[in-house]
Amino acid sequence: TVDSRNGLTPDMIYRYSRHLLLPSFGVEGQANLLKSSILVVGAGGLGSPALLYLAASGVGRLGIVDHDMVELNNMHRQVIHTEKYIGQPKVKSAAATCRSINSTIQIVEHEEALRTSNALEIFSQYDIIIDATDNAPSRYLISDCCVILGKPLVSGAALGLEGQLTVYNYNGGPCYRCLFPTPPPTTACQRCADSGVLGVVPGIIGCLQALEAIKIASAVGEPLSGRMLLFDALSARIRIVKIRGRSMDCEVCGENTTFTQQKLREFDYENFAQTPLSPAPLKLNL
Amino acid sequence: TVDSRNGLTPDMIYRYSRHLLLPSFGVEGQANLLKSSILVVGAGGLGSPALLYLAASGVGRLGIVDHDMVELNNMHRQVIHTEKYIGQPKVKSAAATCRSINSTIQIVEHEEALRTSNALEIFSQYDIIIDATDNAPSRYLISDCCVILGKPLVSGAALGLEGQLTVYNYNGGPCYRCLFPTPPPTTACQRCADSGVLGVVPGIIGCLQALEAIKIASAVGEPLSGRMLLFDALSARIRIVKIRGRSMDCEVCGENTTFTQQKLREFDYENFAQTPLSPAPLKLNL
Amino acid sequence: MARSLQCFQWFWVSGKTLNMQLTLEFGGGLELLCDSKKIHSVNVEPQNGADKLIMKDLLSWVRTNLIKERPEMFMKGDTVRPGVLVLVNDCDWELSGQLNTSLEEKDVVVFISTLHGG
Amino acid sequence: MARSLQCFQWFWVSGKTLNMQLTLEFGGGLELLCDSKKIHSVNVEPQNGADKLIMKDLLSWVRTNLIKERPEMFMKGDTVRPGVLVLVNDCDWELSGQLNTSLEEKDVVVFISTLHGG
Ligand SMILES: [Zn+2]
Ligand SMILES: [Zn+2]
Numbered sequence: 094t095v096d097s098r099n100g101l102t103p104d105m106i107y108r109y110s111r112h113l114l115l116p117s118f119g120v121e122g123q124a125n126l127l128k129s130s131i132l133v134v135g136a137g138g139l140g141s142p143a144l145l146y147l148a149a150s151g152v153g154r155l156g157i158v159d160h161d162m163v164e165l166n167n168m169h170r171q172v173i174h175t176e177k178y179i180g181q182p183k184v185k186s187a188a189a190t191c192r193s194i195n196s197t198i199q200i201v202e203h204e205e206a207l208r209t210s211n212a213l214e215i216f217s218q219y220d221i222i223i224d225a226t227d228n229a230p231s232r233y234l235i236s237d238c239c240v241i242l243g244k245p246l247v248s249g250a251a252l253g254l255e256g257q258l259t260v261y262n263y264n265g266g267p268c269y270r271c272l273f274p275t276p277p278p279t280t281a282c283q284r285c286a287d288s289g290v291l292g293v294v295p296g297i298i299g300c301l302q303a304l305e306a307i308k309i310a311s312a313v314g315e316p317l318s319g320r321m322l323l324f325d326a327l328s329a330r331i332r333i334v335k336i337r338g339r340s341m342d343c344e345v346c347g348e349n350t351t352f353t354q355q356k357l358r359e360f361d362y363e364n365f366a367q368t369p370l371s372p373a374p375l376k377l378n379l
Numbered sequence: 380t381v382d383s384r385n386g387l388t389p390d391m392i393y394r395y396s397r398h399l400l401l402p403s404f405g406v407e408g409q410a411n412l413l414k415s416s417i418l419v420v421g422a423g424g425l426g427s428p429a430l431l432y433l434a435a436s437g438v439g440r441l442g443i444v445d446h447d448m449v450e451l452n453n454m455h456r457q458v459i460h461t462e463k464y465i466g467q468p469k470v471k472s473a474a475a476t477c478r479s480i481n482s483t484i485q486i487v488e489h490e491e492a493l494r495t496s497n498a499l500e501i502f503s504q505y506d507i508i509i510d511a512t513d514n515a516p517s518r519y520l521i522s523d524c525c526v527i528l529g530k531p532l533v534s535g536a537a538l539g540l541e542g543q544l545t546v547y548n549y550n551g552g553p554c555y556r557c558l559f560p561t562p563p564p565t566t567a568c569q570r571c572a573d574s575g576v577l578g579v580v581p582g583i584i585g586c587l588q589a590l591e592a593i594k595i596a597s598a599v600g601e602p603l604s605g606r607m608l609l610f611d612a613l614s615a616r617i618r619i620v621k622i623r624g625r626s627m628d629c630e631v632c633g634e635n636t637t638f639t640q641q642k643l644r645e646f647d648y649e650n651f652a653q654t655p656l657s658p659a660p661l662k663l664n665l
Numbered sequence: 666m667a668r669s670l671q672c673f674q675w676f677w678v679s680g681k682t683l684n685m686q687l688t689l690e691f692g693g694g695l696e697l698l699c700d701s702k703k704i705h706s707v708n709v710e711p712q713n714g715a716d717k718l719i720m721k722d723l724l725s726w727v728r729t730n731l732i733k734e735r736p737e738m739f740m741k742g743d744t745v746r747p748g749v750l751v752l753v754n755d756c757d758w759e760l761s762g763q764l765n766t767s768l769e770e771k772d773v774v775v776f777i778s779t780l781h782g783g
Numbered sequence: 784m785a786r787s788l789q790c791f792q793w794f795w796v797s798g799k800t801l802n803m804q805l806t807l808e809f810g811g812g813l814e815l816l817c818d819s820k821k822i823h824s825v826n827v828e829p830q831n832g833a834d835k836l837i838m839k840d841l842l843s844w845v846r847t848n849l850i851k852e853r854p855e856m857f858m859k860g861d862t863v864r865p866g867v868l869v870l871v872n873d874c875d876w877e878l879s880g881q882l883n884t885s886l887e888e889k890d891v892v893v894f895i896s897t898l899h900g901g
Contacts, residue, residue: 108451108452108454108455111576112455112577114574114575116701117539117613118575118577146458149455151455165393165394166394166395166396169397169437170432171435172431172432172435176480193462193463194458194460225901226901228899229899232899249901250897250900252898253403253900254401254403254600255811256898257895257898272897273897274865277867278855278866283812288900289396289399289400290397290401291401291590292398293593294590295900296428296431296586297583303579304577314612315615321868322617326600327403327600327601329601331617333615333873334893335873335874335875336877337877423783512781513781536781538780538781539782541780542780543693543777558779560747561747562748563746563778567778569782574694574782581783609692609777618752619755620755620756620757621755621760623759623760
């Protein structure tokens with residue numbers, strides 16, 4: 094009957110059978126996933142594996158925000174893009190691959206840069222946000238939007254041979270600004286384009302982001318909130334550390350916050366972080 | 380000049396620029412990778428991400444062994460396969476995706492089951508072996524071959540909501556039989572087909588396998604030898620534990636071993652582990 | 666320069682029973698043998714009047730007190746079955762004396778079954 | 784039943800200086816400020832004749848003894864610069880008193896710069 098299967102069709106039961114067999118996930122976990130919507134901001138090194146696994150796992154509606162074009166120097170780590178999409182929008186390329194592995198879910202293409210003028214409107218269409226961007230001002234903008242709209246944020250970062258992962262704004266936990274009220278000096282904000290990154294490092298962090306989003310969407314397991322994973326690829330060492338809780342004094346999520354939707358729309362993130370929201374790629378000078 | 384670039388063409392320099400920028404990887408690490416050959420045994424849940432990242436990163440020659448066909452119930456985790464390949468050999472599907480993201484490396488298709496009669500011949504063509512299989516007898520056969528041929532083995536496993544990872548037979552470290560001289564009872568050998576697996580768990584372990592293989596191939600960093608990574612997805616906990624070294628008494632890699640190529644060809648792995656090397660898929664009975 | 670300082674400290678430890686607090690973890694499917702609970706905070710007394718607890722004693726304590734079903738999936742003879750790794754404080758028990766490994770207060774012992782899936 | 788037992792132990796600790804052995808780790812790019820070495824095993828004396836070492840003292844010790852270049856990438860004023868997380872035994876120093884966190888022998892202190900790449 095439809096009831097005992099939580100609305101899953103025979104095709105879905107076959108496709109997701111390895112999930113349904115899991116006692117701690119099962120039909121209920123899969124049904125939750127199929128009803129959920131997840132937005133991935135950035136279809137680059139972190140977004141590639143996150144999108145692949147979210148599409149495959151059966152997230153009901155999967156959104157992708159990006160405004161970049163696929164370039165040859167992305168291909169060493171952005172495994173969702175194929176060579177034939179070089180020169181075309183990353184959103185189109187990523188959406189095509191997602192559809193090719195799972196034609197039964199909804200893929201939404203947001204082919205635009207994330208800005209203060211469109212972020213709230215885009216975010217409000219999704220249950221969970223994944224930060225797979227590559228610069229500081231975007232990370233503040235994304236976190237602030239998630240606080241204002243009350244959305245959990247799965248945040249990953251990778252650079253060089255290291256990666257970091259945590260879940261913000263989940264179940265009373267801290268937001269990005271609770272940890273980093275003041276932006277770092279721009280000289281400390283290296284990007285993959287400047288400093289390089291071993292391609293599989295964002296691969297690992299992006300997969301872990303997909304896992305955390307799946308756990309939240311399916312209501313299974315303990316998300317990595319109030320904890321942060323620190324990954325060092327060279328030495329194969331991983332730490333999971335306890336981080337501070339929500340700060341009462343936080344300018345955005347604290348008790349006496351005056352940060353509203355209107356304020357967000359007017360906030361100058363580029364000036365705040367002294368970095369453009371969509372940085373131009375640098376040239377390699379070997 | 381060609382020398383200062385270690386034989387890298389301008390196209391390679393552009394494609395792998397984010398690797399070349401890494402001080403601890405650089406031109407030398409990339410040149411080592413391009414000269415290396417890696418064999419992935421199994422194009423399933425672990426093999427999918429491992430193959431994607433090895434192809435993207437620029438491994439010179441990448442081999443794939445598998446004899447299965449792509450099925451709809453693989454699609455939730457085997458993200459290298461697209462729906463249009465359902466019913467076709469996994470090796471063909473995986474090779475096509477690898478070529479679509481990196482047409483400049485060599486992809487070798489071994490469309491056959493790994494057996495005592497072909498394993499030594501196939502393995503001898505590669506520098507590093509990745510065990511991405513799903514059953515106990517294959518794991519013994521692969522480890523024994525690696526000991527006999529002196530190849531490092533990157534071994535991963537995933538089931539349910541847990542994963543495990545280590546590097547065997549590397550630089551004097553233990554082999555699979557040093558840790559597990561006696562096969563477990565068959566009742567303890569659950570497979571993904573029987574017990575289910577959350578799709579992104581082999582995704583994470585497979586990415587970590589690609590990383591360890593890249594570290595060995597490029598001669599950068601400390602591989603996970605003599606250590607084992609234990610991953611628990613539900614609680615987001617990761618342990619890296621110290622395991623025993625090579626056992627002097629090991630039947631295959633120990634001091635007084637009599638295990639030869641001839642003995643391997645005649646060894647009955649299915650009887651030893653009381654499990655077939657290529658188990659038939661079970662039917663789901665919800 | 667550090668100030669010259671003198672520390673005097675003394676400790677007196679006494680007790681009729683030495684109850685040892687341990688954390689036991691089960692993984693790789695072994696948790697299914699103990700009510701699907703992975704982490705167990707337990708107090709274990711040294712066995713048979715001994716003044717220390719070794720892994721051999723802990724194994725039989727676990728078998729009696731925690732394993733609820735199919736004990737043959739956990740033990741074979743007086744040790745763990747093939748395919749089970751035992752870790753004392755994140756270290757393979759082969760490196761610390763296996764069954765003879767001495768346990769100390771607050772040690773963490775992990776029993777994990779090797780996985781084959783992929 | 785455990786055998787009745789009595790343990791007597793006493794310790795005498797004395798010294799003119801209390802040298803504390805610590806493990807310091809740098810990550811997220813901060814290792815570039817100290818010869819690209821990530822893990823430093825160090826001995827640090829309490830500062831200004833105090834009988835304990837707090838994070839405030841350790842920071843100035845690190846700045847003097849380990850940071851080889853661009854100290855403004857590590858500190859700002861008397862604390863770490865924005866974007867640096869400090870972890871004492873795998874725990875955010877905000878939870879233990881920040882600059883006033885007391886350190887003990889064999890503590891592990893991690894300084895890590897937050898990453899933005901993707
Ligand atoms: Zn906050
Ligand atoms: Zn061996």
